Amino acid sequence: MNRSIASGILSVVSAKVVVLVVTAVSTPLLYRFLGASGYGDYAFLLSVFAIYMIFVSSGITDGVRKYLAEDRSVPHWEAYVAGFYLRLAIWLAAVGTLVMVAAAEFGYVALAFGDGLASYFYVLAILVVTAQFRDFARKTLMGFGLERYSEPLKILDKVGFVAVAIPLVYAGFGVTGALLGHIVASALVAVVGLALVHRRISLVSVFSHPSTGFPRKRMLTFNSMSIVLVLLLMSLYHVDILMLQQFRESAEVGNYRAALQLAEFLWFVPLALQTVFVHSTSELWSRGRTRKITELASRTTRYAFLLTAVMAVGLAALADVAVPLYFGPEAEPAIEPLLLLLPGALGFALARPILAVSQGNGTLRYPVVATGVAAGINVVLNALLIPSYGMRGAAVATSVGYGSMFVLHCWSARLVGFDPLADARLARTVLTTALSAVPIVALAAAIENPWLALTVVPPVGLALFVTVALLVGALDPTEPLEVLAAFPDPVGSAAAGLQARLEGVGGTASGNWLQILLFVAGLVLLVAGLVVGLLGIDAGTVLA
Template identity: 60%
Template sequence: MDRSILSGILSVSASKFVALIVGLLSKPVLARLLGPEQFGEYATVMAVQAIFMIFVSAGISDGVRKYLAEDRDGDRWKASVIGFYLRTATGLAIGGTIVLACATYSDFFATVFSSRFSRYFYVLIALVITAQYWEFARKSLMGFGLERYSEPLKILYSVSFPLVALPLIAAGYGVIGAIIGQIVATGLAAIGGLTVLHNRKSLKNVFRRPPEGFPRREMLTFNSLSIALIFLLMSLYHVDILMLQAWVGGDEVGYYKAALEFAEFLWFVPIVFQTVFVHSTAELWSNGKTEQISLLAAKTTRYTFLLTAVMSIGIASLASEVIPAYWRYGMEPVGPLLLLLPGSLGFALARPILAISQGNGELRYPIAATGVAAVVNLLLNLILIPRYGMQGAAVATSIGYTSMVVLHVWSARKIGFDPLADARVGRITLASLITAVPIFGLASAITSVITVPYVGTLPVSILVVPPLGLGIFLLVAISVRAIGALEILEILTEFPDPIGALANTLCKHLRRLKVETGVGEFFRP
């Protein structure tokens, strides 16, 4: 894997890891303070905001990453891209606030959901502005390859939100307190991001006309196609929550959201790949390096499958113990979670494939693939939610998610690369089936609990099963040649010291051992 891409992945991974830890600590507190009904209302408001921001952002985040990464006429090109997208972002943010204010004033949300939602969306208007500039600043920095600046801002956002939101919720502000937390967190991150961006690349270009021949039409076409693609993706994320709120409501939406939060842990690594690959592969596509792209896609699919397979086994084995202790909602979210896991695994595999396709700029096939999955998801939710509630939503969403990987493999081959060329699906599946037996056995055998101050009792299995399960899985995966021991160490050499230095030393010893003894199968990539 290219070193610049890998450094970007490591930078994004660090911020995602911090965000994951902060989320693990803060989300159960948020859910308990709000209660299942208000937690469901908050999830609904944020789902509407995410879909609405698709049209406000108008593909700006993907466009600015893609075009900044391309090498066209040096710094003058990059300055013009920044100016064009900043002007566009500002105009759309102003328009978005007007549209949202009018929709709320006309009681649209009160009619669709309940009267309480009107006051939520009045407060949400401010989030349109802060989220727009935060997204623009972060994705612009990534387009320049400056993940070392963009990702600390992600950490700032992740930490600021609970620090502001939780005291407000505890003080009795409920869902509005959570929304204010989002506004403050995105506002701080936006100010920081725009300041860094201005210091690195002056934002004065927002007032300058782009040079003759600047491809506005090409960029606007890409933005328009990105809107369609992102809208279809967001429908996969949020249509189940919105339908469940409209047709069922009450505590069940909160329970379902709790299940989704756990299922989405599988997306940690794939989201990192997806975040980096749009702009990183855009540069490779523009330089005609299709062979390198195919190799990157094949390795990424295999690594994603390996990691998400073992994570899904671990989550499934611990679900009945961990979820009641974590959310304090009892066993209600466990059933939907188990139904969601297969689909979340499929969606995890589709994410990096989609990002590489986006980097190419040819969005017809990704839109078609995502559109079919979105229609399947929508129809199944329409059929199953009225009859089966959150269980029906889980089944519908899982099938919709699973279809994504099949459809996007087809899309990738149409564009010109094969993500399954080195996927080793059979070997990874075999390793997963073998490993599932000891992992589930460990989870069942360990029944003791520990008391954590301010948290309560937690099952000991949550501390024991993940590291032991991962170790067992890696040994089995190496044994069936789903991955090589040397291959793992070569990846670890790119990590910061002391991990990188230790892995580099071990790599040298293993290569020497391989040459001297002629043993190859164990070390084979």
């Protein structure tokens, strides 16, 4: 992993950790202030909005970061790309707002979702505009490789939402207050983000029309395929919520959404990898470096499996304790669907970086087919299971749909031109997970005090998991240091030095003991690396 990709991942992971912490604090407050029923309505509206925004913004956000990252010799390439997508963003935002207002005004929303939710769509129409320019600004900065700017904006978006939404909901504005929080936060991010983009390239480029050689047709084709791909992905996220709303009360939808919220915590590192890999591997694809891509993708699959699996095991072991403490006693029905969702969430986590590498290639036919099959499985199973089994049926159906993504995208990747399983060591990672799960679950069951369990189980479980991973060969002692060596100094230089010493003594009689000691030092450096990111140290400046 080179330093440019590593610095991007560090910036994204650091931001996601902060967002995760803010989300972890704010979500139970929203749940309590809105109640299970209000939270269910809020979750349903966000699901509808997310699907609607696919047609408004998904082709733009994927396209601008892919094509800005490509190494082109065309004069003024960046200005032409940014201008092309900004014009498209303005036009689609205007159309999207008018369509949503018209649907609410002429009764189509009430006909589809009921009179109780219709008034919220006028608020969502405003959010269409602010969300469009927020996402355009952030993805454009990412296309320029400026994750050190785009990711703090994500933190600003989350913090701004919490600062506005929580007081409004507490004051009695309910779901409308939560939606207003999204509007204010996204507007703030849009203004700051566009100002940062303007510093890199003038936004006047929106009025500049490129030459006849500019690949408009290819870019529009990519946009269209991206819309289809994201629509299928979003169906995996939201079809269960939409169907459950039709067959069950809002309170059950709220509890199911709470279970999803916890299961989705597993994705924060794979999501960071997916975010960076689209534009980072786009450059590698443009240079024909398929061997490097296969190496990167397969090792990422193994690391993502190990990290996500230990989180899934820990969450499953502590579910009975964590859910009531986190959301309150009213959310206890969310425990069972959470346990059912975890296996699928693990599979979806592994599929995310693989999908991103395929997107970087620009050939979306196979990823679209793979995602379409998974989405079809998800829809059919939800339709069959929800009427009879409610949120438990939704959890089983969604888990199967999520899990199928990993298998299908491994097939898709081979057709695109890389092998995500070349160094994945799947048998060893599965064995590590199975052997570690038994003592971790037993330890959680043996500790009766819930706060003591939350304090003891995660670190002890991680130590057990890492030890087993080393013993069965799922992880080599040098690998954490090799990854950390690509990070900014002082972490990178210290890790490189330890890696050299480790490789130098690997064949000696005392090598095994020293390997273990140096591996522990590598874990310490990993924590230090995350602290560097969380303290806001500019990785890009350090690398320059």
